[in-house]
Amino acid sequence: MILTNHQLQTLNTFGIAVSAQYFVSIETKETLLQLIATEAFQTAPHLVLGGGSNVLFTENFKGYILHNQLKGITILDHSTESVLVKAMSGENWHSFVEYCIEHNWGGVENLSLIPGTVGAAPIQNIGAYGVEVKDVIQTVEAIDLRTGIHRQFTAKECAFGYRESIFKTQYKNQYFITAVTFRLQPQPQQFELSYAAMRETLQSTNYMGEGCLNVRAVSEAVCHIRRTKLPDPTVLGNGGSFFKNPEVDSTFFAQLQQQYPTIPHYPISPQKIKIPAAWLIEQCGWKGKRVGNAGTHQNHALVLVNYGGATGSEIAAVASLIQASVVQKFNIHIQSEVNIIG
Ligand SMILES: Cc1cc2nc3c(=O)[nH]c(=O)nc-3n(C[C@H](O)[C@H](O)[C@H](O)COP(=O)(O)OP(=O)(O)OC[C@H]3O[C@@H](n4cnc5c(N)ncnc54)[C@H](O)[C@@H]3O)c2cc1C
Structure with missing residues (x-):
C-alpha cells in the first residue's frame, strides 16, 4: 500500500517533523520488485529508510520513502570454527546482536546498542569500541532499484573504510540491501578490549578474571557505557x-x-x-x-x-x-x- 504525505517525525531519531510524498512499507521482496517495475517509481526520487538514526531531513521528501520491514534470521552453517548467519535487513540491529549473544557467538558484542537496522550497518560500516562491522560481514545481498536485479556483494566488493562503503559512494541510493550474512565465532575466548572504559567497567563488575569473560559481559559493559555517555534519542x-x-x-x-x-x-x-x-x-x-x-x-x-x-x-x-x-x-x-x- 502506498501512503501519501506520510509523517516521518517518529521515524527519524532527530525527531524532525517532515512528511514523505509517498511512503511504502517494504515487508517482502515481492512488494519491492512490484514497485520498482512501475514508471511512477522510476521517475521519482527514492530513499530507503531503516531506523532513521543516521539521516537528517531538511525538507519534506518529494518521492518514495521505502520503509524497510524485511525480517528473519537464518543459520546457514555451523561448524566448530565459525557460524554463518543471515539476517534480513529490516531486523533491528541490537536485537540481532542480542540473538548472537544468546547463542554465545562472538564478533558483534562491541557493537551492542547501536540504533538502526541490520541493512544499514554495512552502509557506513558501523563501528564502536574497536570493532567495525566489516570484520564480520561475509556477504551483502541487495536489489538494484533501477532494474530489480538481485546482486550479492562480497565484503571486498563493499569497499569498506572508516564509516564508508561503496553504498555511500559509487552506489549511493542505487541498491536496497535486503540481507547481510555474518561470519561469527562460536564459543569465543578472545575479546576486543582496547578501550580503557571497557576494561574498567568489566573490572568493576568482576568479569575480568580468567575464564569469567564472555560475550554477554562484554555486551553489558558496552551497553552500560553507552547508556551513561550518550543522549537517548527518545528523550533528546x-x-x-x-x-x-x-x-x-x-x-x-x-x-x-x-x-x-x-x-x-x-x-x-x-x-x-x-x-x-x-x-x-x-x-x-x-x-x-x-x-x-x-x-x-x-x-x-x-x-x-x-x-x-x-x-x-x-x-x-x-x-x-x-x-x-x-x-x-x-x-x-x-x-x-x-x-x-x-
Ligand atoms: C544515539 C546514536 C548512537 C549511534 N552510535 C553509533 C555508533 O556507535 N557507531 C556507528 O557506526 N553509528 C552510530 N550511530 C549511527 C546509526 O545508528 C548507524 O549509522 C545505523 O547503522 C543507521 O541505521 P538506520 O537503520 O537507522 O539507518 P537510516 O538512518 O534509516 O539510514 C541511513 C542511511 O542508510 C541508507 N539505508 C538504510 N537502510 C538501507 C538498506 N536496507 N538498503 C540501502 N540503503 C539503506 C539510508 O538510505 C540512509 O542513507 C548512532 C546513532 C545514534 C542516534
Whole structure:
C-alpha cells in the first residue's frame, strides 16, 4: 500500500517533523520488485529508510520513502570454527546482536546498542569500541532499484573504510540491501578490549578474571557505557556522532601539534593521523552551544541535538557553522557522518 504525505517525525531519531510524498512499507521482496517495475517509481526520487538514526531531513521528501520491514534470521552453517548467519535487513540491529549473544557467538558484542537496522550497518560500516562491522560481514545481498536485479556483494566488493562503503559512494541510493550474512565465532575466548572504559567497567563488575569473560559481559559493559555517555534519542533528538573524525597527513599534523601541543591524535599509518572531531569542535567553543532550537549536546560537542521543535535546516545550519569554525581555526574540513537529505 502506498501512503501519501506520510509523517516521518517518529521515524527519524532527530525527531524532525517532515512528511514523505509517498511512503511504502517494504515487508517482502515481492512488494519491492512490484514497485520498482512501475514508471511512477522510476521517475521519482527514492530513499530507503531503516531506523532513521543516521539521516537528517531538511525538507519534506518529494518521492518514495521505502520503509524497510524485511525480517528473519537464518543459520546457514555451523561448524566448530565459525557460524554463518543471515539476517534480513529490516531486523533491528541490537536485537540481532542480542540473538548472537544468546547463542554465545562472538564478533558483534562491541557493537551492542547501536540504533538502526541490520541493512544499514554495512552502509557506513558501523563501528564502536574497536570493532567495525566489516570484520564480520561475509556477504551483502541487495536489489538494484533501477532494474530489480538481485546482486550479492562480497565484503571486498563493499569497499569498506572508516564509516564508508561503496553504498555511500559509487552506489549511493542505487541498491536496497535486503540481507547481510555474518561470519561469527562460536564459543569465543578472545575479546576486543582496547578501550580503557571497557576494561574498567568489566573490572568493576568482576568479569575480568580468567575464564569469567564472555560475550554477554562484554555486551553489558558496552551497553552500560553507552547508556551513561550518550543522549537517548527518545528523550533528546539526535543522530549520534554528527561528524567523522578527520584524518590528516603527518606533516600537516606536526605543524598543528607545535601550535596545540595537547592535541589528541591516533596514528593510523606512518602518513596518516586521526584527530577526534569532538576535540576540534570543543576548541572552537561549540560544546553545549545552542542556536535557537538546535545545537550541540552539553557533554558531547560531536552530538548535534534537536532541543525541541528544530527543523532539519536549523540543525544543518549549525553543522555548517561548526564546519566553518573548524576550517577557520585548524584548516581542517570535518565531514558529516549523518546523511543530510534534501
Ligand atoms: C544515539 C546514536 C548512537 C549511534 N552510535 C553509533 C555508533 O556507535 N557507531 C556507528 O557506526 N553509528 C552510530 N550511530 C549511527 C546509526 O545508528 C548507524 O549509522 C545505523 O547503522 C543507521 O541505521 P538506520 O537503520 O537507522 O539507518 P537510516 O538512518 O534509516 O539510514 C541511513 C542511511 O542508510 C541508507 N539505508 C538504510 N537502510 C538501507 C538498506 N536496507 N538498503 C540501502 N540503503 C539503506 C539510508 O538510505 C540512509 O542513507 C548512532 C546513532 C545514534 C542516534
